[in-house]
Amino acid sequence: MLEIHELFAKVEGKQILNGLNLSIKPGEVHAIMGPNGSGKSTLGNVLTGRAGYEVISGDASFNGKNLFDLEVEERARDGLFLAFQYPVEIPGVSNMEFLKASVDARRKHLGLLDLSSFDFMKLARESSQKVSLDPAFLKRGVNEGFSGGEKKRNEIMQMMLLEPSLCILDETDSGLDIDALQVVAAGVNAMRSSSRSFIVVTHYQRLLDYIVPDYVHVLSQGKIVRTGDKELARELEAKGYGWLEEEGV
Amino acid sequence: MSEQVESLIRKEYAAGFHSAIESDTLAPGLDEDTVRFISAQKQEPEWMLDWRLKAFRAWQEMAEPTWAHVHYPEIDFSSISYYSAPKSMKDRPKSLDEVDPELIATYEKLGIPLHEQAALAGVAVDVVFDSVSVVTTFREKLREVGVIFCPISDAIREHPELVKKYLGSVVPQKDNFYSALNSAVFSDGSFVYIPKGVRCPMELSTYFRINELNTGQFERTLIIADEGSYVSYLEGCTAPMRDENQLHAAVVELVALDDAQIKYSTVQNWYPGDKEGKGGIYNFVTKRGVAHKNARISWTQVETGSAVTWKYPSCILKGDNSVGEFYSVALTNNFQQADTGTKMIHLGKNTRSTIVAKGISAGRSNSAYRGLVRINPTADGARNYTQCDSLLIGDRCGAHTFPYIETKNASAVIEHEATTSKVSDDQLFLCQQRGLDAEKAVSMIVNGFCREVFKELPMEFAVEAGKLLEVSLEGSVG
Numbered sequence: 001m002l003e004i005h006e007l008f009a010k011v012e013g014k015q016i017l018n019g020l021n022l023s024i025k026p027g028e029v030h031a032i033m034g035p036n037g038s039g040k041s042t043l044g045n046v047l048t049g050r051a052g053y054e055v056i057s058g059d060a061s062f063n064g065k066n067l068f069d070l071e072v073e074e075r076a077r078d079g080l081f082l083a084f085q086y087p088v089e090i091p092g093v094s095n096m097e098f099l100k101a102s103v104d105a106r107r108k109h110l111g112l113l114d115l116s117s118f119d120f121m122k123l124a125r126e127s128s129q130k131v132s133l134d135p136a137f138l139k140r141g142v143n144e145g146f147s148g149g150e151k152k153r154n155e156i157m158q159m160m161l162l163e164p165s166l167c168i169l170d171e172t173d174s175g176l177d178i179d180a181l182q183v184v185a186a187g188v189n190a191m192r193s194s195s196r197s198f199i200v201v202t203h204y205q206r207l208l209d210y211i212v213p214d215y216v217h218v219l220s221q222g223k224i225v226r227t228g229d230k231e232l233a234r235e236l237e238a239k240g241y242g243w244l245e246e247e248g249v
Numbered sequence: 250m251s252e253q254v255e256s257l258i259r260k261e262y263a264a265g266f267h268s269a270i271e272s273d274t275l276a277p278g279l280d281e282d283t284v285r286f287i288s289a290q291k292q293e294p295e296w297m298l299d300w301r302l303k304a305f306r307a308w309q310e311m312a313e314p315t316w317a318h319v320h321y322p323e324i325d326f327s328s329i330s331y332y333s334a335p336k337s338m339k340d341r342p343k344s345l346d347e348v349d350p351e352l353i354a355t356y357e358k359l360g361i362p363l364h365e366q367a368a369l370a371g372v373a374v375d376v377v378f379d380s381v382s383v384v385t386t387f388r389e390k391l392r393e394v395g396v397i398f399c400p401i402s403d404a405i406r407e408h409p410e411l412v413k414k415y416l417g418s419v420v421p422q423k424d425n426f427y428s429a430l431n432s433a434v435f436s437d438g439s440f441v442y443i444p445k446g447v448r449c450p451m452e453l454s455t456y457f458r459i460n461e462l463n464t465g466q467f468e469r470t471l472i473i474a475d476e477g478s479y480v481s482y483l484e485g486c487t488a489p490m491r492d493e494n495q496l497h498a499a500v501v502e503l504v505a506l507d508d509a510q511i512k513y514s515t516v517q518n519w520y521p522g523d524k525e526g527k528g529g530i531y532n533f534v535t536k537r538g539v540a541h542k543n544a545r546i547s548w549t550q551v552e553t554g555s556a557v558t559w560k561y562p563s564c565i566l567k568g569d570n571s572v573g574e575f576y577s578v579a580l581t582n583n584f585q586q587a588d589t590g591t592k593m594i595h596l597g598k599n600t601r602s603t604i605v606a607k608g609i610s611a612g613r614s615n616s617a618y619r620g621l622v623r624i625n626p627t628a629d630g631a632r633n634y635t636q637c638d639s640l641l642i643g644d645r646c647g648a649h650t651f652p653y654i655e656t657k658n659a660s661a662v663i664e665h666e667a668t669t670s671k672v673s674d675d676q677l678f679l680c681q682q683r684g685l686d687a688e689k690a691v692s693m694i695v696n697g698f699c700r701e702v703f704k705e706l707p708m709e710f711a712v713e714a715g716k717l718l719e720v721s722l723e724g725s726v727g
Contacts, residue, residue, distance in 0.1 A: 071681075076683060077684045088675040090693075090694055092700040102683035105684035109684070141697065162684070
């Protein structure tokens with residue numbers, strides 16, 4: 001699914017990723033943890049191609065294609081999805097219109113016809129119910145006046161509609177109360193399948209109680225310094241990150 | 250990112266073709282003989298010529314206004330031709346079949362197939378090509394309900410009592426420099442009269458096009474909605490691509506008598522000049538309506554064209570309980586400049602006005618909103634709401650707001666809201682991360698920004714306006 005090899009990248013002239021390696025197979029859930037400034041969010045932004053995030057060297061192949069050869073929207077249409085930590089508002093553009101344009105772009109890329117408005121509406125309503133979002137939100141401007149929790153649920157709804165093959169959740173748990181966290185986790189779990197993979201970026205072990213990862217990686221100073229299973233997350237919760245850095249790995 | 254946005258703004262002007270139609274064009278220059286010539290060409294009665302000459306003499310005493318936030322080289326009014334008519338128009342066609350096929354083809358290139366549009370959309374179209382009105386569809390059908398929709402030159406001959414009474418009653422000859430010039434040399438335009446209590450059965454529409462080189466277009470539109478009547482009117486404008494600047498100085502007057510309603514929509518796509526700022530139309534227009542008791546006037550405009558725009562569609566709320574509305578989207582790109590807005594003059598009691606102005610600036614363009622809300626001492630209980638939003642695309646453009654509020658009545662309630670925002674990197678990235686390309690993303694964001702105004706346009710034109718914005722923004726990100 002995704003093979004990252006010796007990736008070095010910088011943001012605003014500052015080198016953040018320092019030779020990162022990661023291999024993800026279909027169906028796997030990888031959690032990425034690490035202290036502030038270790039490069040967790042940078043990884044998602046570099047992979048999806050956000051402006052300002054510059055690859056220095058290294059490569060990443062996604063389903064056999066070199067990711068860094070592709071435009072932002074091409075990566076998205078190929079099935080790479082980023083759930084944002086801070087989803088932005090687009091006033092006046094209805095959620096429905098935005099989602100339909102996104103879904104149609106992905107379908108076109110896959111050689112499928114546009115969904116009829118009727119079919120799309122039905123699908124969108126079902127997805128909104130799965131994340132406990134009132135279908136009335138579909139008619140509102142994209143994220144316009146949504147609470148923090150509503151924005152995150154809206155992200156998960158978009159993920160459901162687009163059916164990506166690799167989903168990157170960038171601190172989706174930040175700012176969520178426990179109820180919203182459960183809704184978001186249930187949405188993600190419902191989408192787990194043998195052909196879909198996830199990268200879950202988080203600060204806290206709490207989210208991983210609900211979305212149980214196959215692997216937990218610790219990122220420090222731009223590279224992975226420790227890999228384990230979900231027990232590693234518990235250990236980190238108890239001991240913090242300091243001991244890993246002291247071990248000098 | 251600003252580089253990304255910049256490159257989206259590069260677009261070609263889709264209406265920039267020139268039609269090979271033979272025409273009679275008056276040599277450039279402006280004196281009393283020019284005015285006499287135009288009047289004679291139109292076979293106008295003596296009173297009309299006198300009216301024009303009075304305006305011309307007034308104009309000679311006036312100076313060009315310089316207060317607007319726009320910059321352009323001085324205009325040499327003697328280098329402009331003030332009259333051009335397609336040759337085959339000397340014998341006016343009686344029906345569409347008699348119209349020069351080249352001309353019909355021109356309108357088809359513009360996406361206005363007359364037959365089709367007339368039939369499908371139920372739109373009656375008056376087409377003004379350079380200086381003369383070419384054809385008016387549905388004239389007969391409208392006449393059955395008493396609606397008069399014809400070129401203003403016909404109205405001067407056939408309905409002199411209405412023209413004498415209302416022409417210049419809303420925009421006096423001496424109102425400003427350009428209205429005086431227009432009053433002297435106006436060539437054609439539309440005339441509409443809706444009788445008492447009649448709801449006009451279809452949208453009325455005029456398309457203006459400047460075709461000839463070095464020609465100015467000075468159209469004059471007069472719409473009278475008699476008591477209790479209703480009309481919705483739309484104008485569209487285009488011009489071919491020329492290196493020289495061309496002048497367009499129109500005057501539009503609306504009269505809404507007691508309980509009448511006039512909805513006036515404009516989609517203005519005059520040639521804006523090229524990417525370096527060469528050429529383009531100077532659009533200096535005076536539009537004003539007077540609303541009598543319980544009457545309502547709505548101006549909706551989508552302005553994407555012209556090199557320089559100077560335009561303030563206004564309402565004089567004369568009658569008690571009358572309502573004025575102004576909904577505007579003004580998009581400037583490359584080197585375009587726009588200084589546009591409205592004036593709401595409250596005279597009657599309990600008069601209400603609403604202003605929603607959206608300015609979008611891209612490239613190195615500048616757009617300004619200039620608005621006046623005046624509450625006179627007589628206007629007890631007057632209310633105004635103004636919302637003025639600017640959207641910037643890239644970092645080399647400018648948006649400016651000049652709101653003037655004058656209140657002489659303590660019972661007035663006036664609200665003013667203004668915002669300025671940018672199409673942000675984050676918004677673009679969200680759209681692209683969801684699979685939309687950058688151009689589609691920008692056009693979607695801009696359309697969202699304009700939503701409140703577009704919903705005021707007649708349905709078929711709202712779609713057209715959305716597409717026009719998309720075309721105007723092509724190449725502004727990439």
